[in-house]
């Protein structure tokens with residue numbers, strides 16, 4: 001299909017026109033069971049009532065007074081998220097990459113003030129932090145090491161889940177360690193609880209910052225509001241995105257009070273913290289905070305995992321990885337892209353983050369019946 005859009009990815013010719021809950025509909029009226037959900041973004045499914053109501057009401061009231069003025073949804077969401085995360089300060093952004101870019105700036109400024117000009121941020125092989133120049137340099141995605149030279153310097157890489165490698169990489173220039181608690185784009189690779197606890201202790205012992213990129217793992221995705229909560233650690237800086245706005249562009253950078261060294265003019269953005277997006281975020285927060293919501297995510301995640309394990313055993317595939325409703329299935333062969341393409345023909349949307357892995361990131365309120373339907377379609381496709 002020829003369009004005037006820049007070719008940044010291979011898109012199927014389908015045009016989507018409508019979404020409702022777990023389902024997406026194209027311009028021919030064909031229905032798709034959606035286990036991509038805008039890339040783990042629509043945490044309440046497509047066009048959920050509370051989100052539509054919040055956006056509609058706010059749009060009629062106030063859309064953007066300017067980022068230089070307070071607005072009520074911005075204040076309310078800031079209070080809710082900082083209390084929930086156990087971090088005192090928040091800056092709203094429009095994308096995960098922008099939130100991470102802010103985290104990098106904050107860590108560098110902190111290093112310049114409190115650690116003798118230290119600016120290096122140790123990041124992880126295969127990690128993913130976004131597509132700006134600095135966040136691409138912070139990422140360890142295969143094939144990115146030669147792109148858009150020269151790179152933003154200062155991001156030494158270590159293998160994921162290797163505490164000794166982090167310790168060996170720390171030197172006088174180190175300001176922070178940055179990682180995803182579960183590496184999403186790498187194919188849902190879970191850092192163990194011991195690894196996270198070890199990183200928290202190590203960074204504290206060396207007086208450097210721990211930055212948790214919870215853009216994919218945050219907002220209930222792993223069965224806790226934030227993945228760090230599985231171990232009870234609090235990072236010094238945390239970033240959120242994806243599920244935070246339930247589908248609209250909203251991200252956030254959170255930090256401990258004494259780490260917040262931005263001065264006027266250091267950070268900002270025209271659309272940042274606008275009431276239309278923060279009202280959406282507030283609606284999402286309220287739903288995720290309802291009693292039982294996160295427990296249901298855990299149950300649904302277990303149900304999905306059991307189903308996938310049975311499916312895998314029947315077809316001779318490998319293990320299921322991940323936590324909560326962020327899961328991947330190891331296919332042991334490079335057939336994931338092919339399966340995802342055939343699944344789409346059969347009315348099921350799945351993502352293949354690696355040639356040998358399928359990723360499952362349904363809405364957090366996905367029903368057990370919908371999980372069963374997904375497994376049924378997948379079974380037929382693989383047969």
Ligand SMILES: *Cc1c(COP(=O)(O)O)cnc(C)c1O
Pocket residue numbers: 094095096097098100128129130131180184185213214215216217241242251
């Ligand atoms: C998606 C993602 C990002 C980038 O977010 P954008 O909104 O696409 O800029 C950064 N970090 C992680 C862990 C992500 O999953």
